[in-house]
Amino acid sequence: MPIPQLRDNPDYYSQKKDLVNTKDKFPEYKLIHSQVLQDCIKRVKLAFDRWFKSDKSGHKLGKPRCHFSYQLSVISYQFLAVSFKLSVFSTSSCSFGIKNTEYDFFYPLKRGEFRPQFFGKGKGRYRSFTYPQIKLDCIQENKINLPKIGNIKLIQHRPLPDGFQIKTVTISRKADGYYVTLSLEDKSVPALTSKVEPTLKNTLGIDMGLKEFLVTSEGESVPIPQYYRKSQQRLKTLQKRLSRKKKGSKRWLKALLAVARQHKKIADKRKDFHFKTANELLSLI
Structure with a gap:
């Protein structure tokens, strides 16, 4: 019997490597921060990993639903998250950056082919995008400096805790405006490992x-x-x-x-x- 030809399926690292060709084919991609593009590929990887691999309890999640859309929603973090509201998010450079995220970052899949549907509303729009790395002093007074976008005014509802460093920044779009979510980390804070044994005193029905x-x-x-x-x-x-x-x-x-x-x-x-x-x-x- 003839042996079928092996498929060279794209993976996370080949997708990241191919972003260079993507920018050459679509010059508008150069206006988007490189780590934001890489994070979009990471979301695709996580969607399939959660389907193929079992969780800690041994259960597998459902197959990612495929749809003819280009949608993403906010991903979760392992660090403390602090959310602020962006009071001004309508500059020309910022709006242009969001519009150009409508393209398909999963490059080998051409338009019209099926891909995982990342739940979000608004066809042709991303609900959020993430900076995996950012400067520690990106927030000055009531403004935040976002790469490839510039200084944006924000409504800071509470100050950042002392000793914490900013790890990632996520810009999310909601019905009443745009929000920025910061994931913070303080290595001096010990991990929560306390175990609670149920007793009659600490149990409530x-x-x-x-x-x-x-x-x-x-x-x-x-x-x-x-x-x-x-x-x-x-x-x-x-x-x-x-x-x-x-x-x-x-x-x-x-x-x-x-x-x-x-x-x-x-x-x-x-x-x-x-x-x-x-x-x-x-x-x-």
Whole structure:
């Protein structure tokens, strides 16, 4: 029987090496920071690694869904993450940099072929991009210096902790603007290795219900806040305005953004409620 020809499948390192040819074929790629391009390839690698390899418990994740889109969402980090909001992110150089990330960084896959779908909304847009390395003094007062982009104003909601160094920077796009997330590291901080043995004193039973959000074994209950139902009238008004606009027009885009912002407000309230509830439960133990 004839032996079939072996396929030279691209891997992470060959993709990184081929970025030089990509920049020659698409000169606009030169305007994007090299490490941002490498990080996009890393996301593709992680998507397939999570499918082929088992996790710590021995379970494999599902096959990456393929789609005709160029979308990415924020990746996670092993370090402490601090998030700030960018107050100004509409300069010409910055906008151009984001537009040119629409190209396919998984170079050997040509356009029209299937590829993993990285969950994000907005066809032809990336929800985020990452700088794997950046200068330690990139933040000065209320501005952050991003390579290939320049100085961008930001709303810094809290100062950086003393002794921590900036490892990576991720720019994310949300309904109400752009956010920058910093992953920080302090080598003097020991790794968390504490083991808690369950006892009657440090154990709390929780029953999730429909009438109440939860009821503890101590008899305390937490009511359901119902943020979505309280905002239904507001959402109904905004969606009605959206339906009356011509699709694709400037007023339609403005109304669409108003609906997205309202949904984000609901999601933020729900997230804040979950964190505060978890903190209260820990205080009971």
